[in-house]
Amino acid sequence: MLEPVKIVQIAEAVAKSKLTAGVVEGAQAAAVIDSEGREALRITIVIKSGTAAKLNGDAVLDTLVQIQDRLRAAGEERFGIVEYATKAELEAGDDSES
Amino acid sequence: MTIPNPEHLFEQADKLIAPPAAGAPRQVDLRRAVSSAYYGVFHATLAAAADLFVGRTKRSTAQYGLVYRSVDHRSLRALCIEVAKSNLPAKYTPYQPHNVFRSNIKAFAAAAVDLQEKRHGADYDPLIRIKISDALAVVSTARSAVRRFGRASATQRNAFLSLLIFSQR
Numbered sequence A: 001m002l003e004p005v006k007i008v009q010i011a012e013a014v015a016k017s018k019l020t021a022g023v024v025e026g027a028q029a030a031a032v033i034d035s036e037g038r039e040a041l042r043i044t045i046v047i048k049s050g051t052a053a054k055l056n057g058d059a060v061l062d063t064l065v066q067i068q069d070r071l072r073a074a075g076e077e078r079f080g081i082v083e084y085a086t087k088a089e090l091e092a093g094d095d096s097e098s
Numbered sequence B: 001m002t003i004p005n006p007e008h009l010f011e012q013a014d015k016l017i018a019p020p021a022a023g024a025p026r027q028v029d030l031r032r033a034v035s036s037a038y039y040g041v042f043h044a045t046l047a048a049a050a051d052l053f054v055g056r057t058k059r060s061t062a063q064y065g066l067v068y069r070s071v072d073h074r075s076l077r078a079l080c081i082e083v084a085k086s087n088l089p090a091k092y093t094p095y096q097p098h099n100v101f102r103s104n105i106k107a108f109a110a111a112a113v114d115l116q117e118k119r120h121g122a123d124y125d126p127l128i129r130i131k132i133s134d135a136l137a138v139v140s141t142a143r144s145a146v147r148r149f150g151r152a153s154a155t156q157r158n159a160f161l162s163l164l165i166f167s168q169r
Helices: A004-018 A057-073 A087-091 B006-017 B027-053 B062-068 B073-084 B103-124 B132-151 B154-165
Strands: A024-033 A039-047 A079-086
Touching: A004 A024, A004 A039, A004 A057, A004 A079, A039 A057, A039 A087, A057 A079, A057 B103, A057 B132, A079 A087, A079 B103, A079 B132, B006 B027, B006 B132, B027 B062, B027 B073, B027 B103, B027 B132, B027 B154, B073 B103, B073 B154, B103 B132, B103 B154
Parallel strands: A039 A079
Antiparallel strands: A024 A039
């Protein structure tokens, strides 16, 4: 099980190499429980505001694959769920309903 | 028989994410968008399997429906988790084409698991908040997954679909 700082390093490095230059601002990682009750990782790629609609689907998928491959190669057995958010979205408060 | 068109599900997701005249998209719309994106991938997989084992020209037959309905989310997830890894478990290795699933099928498998997990959260978890950025990335990933599956060789696709439909003993 890797330390969160190492997971973030891997995720950020992969995202910066696969996605359009200048889009990625950072990464975050948190331990979660997946839909089947297993330990998993939620990895959030923090992107610049206004860039999400321009993300290339193949690049997003390659980012997912390579993050998972590199985490496994580093000894991480938890499944990584990769998400995208801007800083503003991460800082926004939660409403109680839709 | 009306087979759900994956691209129509992706277009539905696009519409649900598009900002309304005022304010941000509703969370219920973003949740449905994530769900539709996953279901685009799911139905593309089911149609590919039934086309292979029954035939595209027999889409209106009961046999086609039987094969189409034989795959559930859990079995797709279980296979995709293993295919996405570098090394398949021994029970699958005799069925791998040339002893390896190549990058297009591995990418498809990784996407299917990731999207299914997000679909589960979007449909059932009241504690999550879907970000617009992530909903957009989910739909892009789903479209790419279907493209990558189509780009794989017939040998690779058929091996994957065989493992999906038929259980090993």
